[in-house]
Amino acid sequence: TLDHRDTQRACVTALSSDSEGARLSFARKDTFLKVHKYFLFSGDKVIPVFLSQCRECHFCKSPKTNQCVKAWTEVIMDIMCPIDSRFSCKGKKILQFSGLGTFTEYTVVRQINLAKIHPDAPLDKVCLIGCGICTGYGSAVNTAKVEEGSTCAVFGLGAVGLAAVMGCKAAGAKRIIAVDTNPEKFEKAKIFGATDFVNPKDHSKPIHEVLVEMTNGGVDFSLECVGNASVMESALHSTVKAWGVSVIVGYTLVQSFTARPVDLISGRTWKGALFGGFKAKDGVMEMVKRYMEKKLMVDEFITHNMDLCQIMEAVELMKKAKW
Amino acid sequence: TLDHRDTQRACVTALSSDSEGARLSFARKDTFLKVHKYFLFSGDKVIPVFLSQCRECHFCKSPKTNQCVKAWTEVIMDIMCPIDSRFSCKGKKILQFSGLGTFTEYTVVRQINLAKIHPDAPLDKVCLIGCGICTGYGSAVNTAKVEEGSTCAVFGLGAVGLAAVMGCKAAGAKRIIAVDTNPEKFEKAKIFGATDFVNPKDHSKPIHEVLVEMTNGGVDFSLECVGNASVMESALHSTVKAWGVSVIVGYTLVQSFTARPVDLISGRTWKGALFGGFKAKDGVMEMVKRYMEKKLMVDEFITHNMDLCQIMEAVELMKKAKW
Numbered sequence: 001t002l003d004h005r006d007t008q009r010a011c012v013t014a015l016s017s018d019s020e021g022a023r024l025s026f027a028r029k030d031t032f033l034k035v036h037k038y039f040l041f042s043g044d045k046v047i048p049v050f051l052s053q054c055r056e057c058h059f060c061k062s063p064k065t066n067q068c069v070k071a072w073t074e075v076i077m078d079i080m081c082p083i084d085s086r087f088s089c090k091g092k093k094i095l096q097f098s099g100l101g102t103f104t105e106y107t108v109v110r111q112i113n114l115a116k117i118h119p120d121a122p123l124d125k126v127c128l129i130g131c132g133i134c135t136g137y138g139s140a141v142n143t144a145k146v147e148e149g150s151t152c153a154v155f156g157l158g159a160v161g162l163a164a165v166m167g168c169k170a171a172g173a174k175r176i177i178a179v180d181t182n183p184e185k186f187e188k189a190k191i192f193g194a195t196d197f198v199n200p201k202d203h204s205k206p207i208h209e210v211l212v213e214m215t216n217g218g219v220d221f222s223l224e225c226v227g228n229a230s231v232m233e234s235a236l237h238s239t240v241k242a243w244g245v246s247v248i249v250g251y252t253l254v255q256s257f258t259a260r261p262v263d264l265i266s267g268r269t270w271k272g273a274l275f276g277g278f279k280a281k282d283g284v285m286e287m288v289k290r291y292m293e294k295k296l297m298v299d300e301f302i303t304h305n306m307d308l309c310q311i312m313e314a315v316e317l318m319k320k321a322k323w
Numbered sequence: 324t325l326d327h328r329d330t331q332r333a334c335v336t337a338l339s340s341d342s343e344g345a346r347l348s349f350a351r352k353d354t355f356l357k358v359h360k361y362f363l364f365s366g367d368k369v370i371p372v373f374l375s376q377c378r379e380c381h382f383c384k385s386p387k388t389n390q391c392v393k394a395w396t397e398v399i400m401d402i403m404c405p406i407d408s409r410f411s412c413k414g415k416k417i418l419q420f421s422g423l424g425t426f427t428e429y430t431v432v433r434q435i436n437l438a439k440i441h442p443d444a445p446l447d448k449v450c451l452i453g454c455g456i457c458t459g460y461g462s463a464v465n466t467a468k469v470e471e472g473s474t475c476a477v478f479g480l481g482a483v484g485l486a487a488v489m490g491c492k493a494a495g496a497k498r499i500i501a502v503d504t505n506p507e508k509f510e511k512a513k514i515f516g517a518t519d520f521v522n523p524k525d526h527s528k529p530i531h532e533v534l535v536e537m538t539n540g541g542v543d544f545s546l547e548c549v550g551n552a553s554v555m556e557s558a559l560h561s562t563v564k565a566w567g568v569s570v571i572v573g574y575t576l577v578q579s580f581t582a583r584p585v586d587l588i589s590g591r592t593w594k595g596a597l598f599g600g601f602k603a604k605d606g607v608m609e610m611v612k613r614y615m616e617k618k619l620m621v622d623e624f625i626t627h628n629m630d631l632c633q634i635m636e637a638v639e640l641m642k643k644a645k646w
Contacts, residue, residue, distance in 0.1 A: 065565035065590050073589070155471050232584060242388035248587050258581045261555060262569050264595030266396070272587030 050098035085255025115284035138276020148172030161225035168191030373421035383541035440608035459486025461599020471495030484548035492516030
């Protein structure tokens with residue numbers, strides 16, 4: 001992906017455009033047998049997840065992490081695709097984005113990357129749970145461990161950031177400050193639970209100073225959902241010394257972040273997670289269940305329903321933030 | 324302090340050379356009354372602590388932090404002294420190091436910086452608890468929250484690092500890897516509980532790669548007790564992805580640390596604390612109690628007993644790491 005900053009959101013778009021694809025079929029009998037062990041059958045409704053859950057490695061067996069040693073991210077994270085693609089075209093290898101490659105009518109994935117979901121779940125909606133919603137929501141609930149009555153700041157109001165706002169609200173945050181340079185997103189953020197809105201373009205001083213003043217010392221939790229190193233630094237500095245927790249949710253491989261030791265020594269914690277800290281299969285299954293029980297908003301994320309052949313048009317809409 | 328890297332250890336030395344000074348006297352009646360509220364009387368044995376504990380601010384009232392809004396570090400951390408010194412010489416202000424200035428026979432400090440200790444406690448020993456021992460020990464126990472059966476790495480084996488080794492051991496760590504470029508310190512580290520010793524000078528590859536290989540993926544917890552940004556980065560990279568926790572214990576104002584977002588997104592946590600996360604007064608009182616009950620090593624830190632007039636000689640010994 002040349003324009004790296006778009007990769008995370010592109011992933012969401014990919015899944016959301018893939019409304020017909022998430023039904024399972026098997027190419028080989030041995031695959032069937034292996035999958036059968038986990039109660040998957042041909043025709044089951046599934047959601048493909050870029051992170052695997054093999055249930056057998058020491059990471060999968062630990063409640064402390066959602067990492068899996070069989071994840072392609074274990075081998076390589078310097079590009080957004082594993083190098084062992086299952087596809088080629090005219091003899092040339094085609095990489096599968098995030099190990100899935102869901103911008104296709106059919107794809108081939110490992111069973112450890114498939115979450116079986118409720119047979120009544122609407123695929124054209126719950127597909128969003130397979131990346132952006134879990135990533136944002138889980139970053140608030142699982143990684144930051146947002147506390148009841150706390151004050152939070154969410155930087156960036158794409159699908160991931162909106163889901164983070166929803167996670168903060170679910171965790172009982174009293175005040176949720178939504179930060180974005182596009183004020184058109186504030187209306188949507190309000191639906192998910194944001195209470196305050198800050199556009200960095202409206203202020204001449206650094207945005208973390210604005211937040212520290214607004215909150216009399218800094219927020220308890222901040223979540224960076226952009227994938228920009230300087231925003232990650234702002235998000236850290238927006239938290240209150242003493243107990244502030246800042247979570248890096250956005251992804252970038254082209255930048256590094258920098259801070260002074262005293263920024264952490266004064267009591268702050270800087271952390272991050274893939275996929276919002278959710279175990280890949282368990283998390284998706286649980287979140288789909290919550291949606292079916294009307295305890296989780298999903299429909300509210302959807303602005304367009306487009307066919308796969310309109311994919312380039314969809315990407316352009318996303319780049320222009322038309323929603 | 325010109326040679327910044329020495330400030331933290333100098334602080335310990337200052338206190339340890341101050342064996343006669345830690346008895347309380349009051350200059351003014353109003354001071355007495357205020358102190359009286361906290362059961363301090365003239366003649367009490369006390370340990371001065373650079374961090375305050377006023378017991379009244381929202382930080383002091385929270386169990387989540389040991390910060391205090393009345394601490395001088397709240398106002399300024401860009402120099403190692405508060406600017407409102409109580410001393411002058413020939414009309415020129417003399418700064419009090421860490422707000423205490425204990426390289427004197429007499430000093431003037433705020434009551435919120437004094438921890439009252441057991442009347443039988445030997446001042447020439449327990450004075451060490453007032454800085455280095457709490458900082459290192461607490462960083463393992465309170466900040467990293469080292470877990471039973473875990474693997475830890477401690478970078479730097481000065482007083483703070485040795486206390487961190489002792490903290491890891493007290494928390495039940497199974498394996499404690501002590502890292503220092505001076506192998507003479509390994510014998511001492513062993514006394515405090517270190518099980519493995521690594522001298523970065525013995526290896527051509529980066530030290531974090533050595534540790535990751537030694538531990539089949541990285542340590543669970545790492546503690547940087549040097550005050551060097553590149554060592555802080557090594558300490559982070561030495562931890563296992565998925566759940567590694569790295570704590571910045573050493574202090575530097577002249578350097579910044581840098582890392583890639585993926586270093587945290589892969590599941591690591593980077594944090595820090597002042598004074599090992601101990602509430603200033605409560606922590607010192609508790610640690611002195613543990614020493615009196617023979618549950619905490621203190622005598623083992625002492626290599627020399629020197630008079631205050633030998634202070635420059637003591638500083639030279641420290642610089643040469645003669646112990």
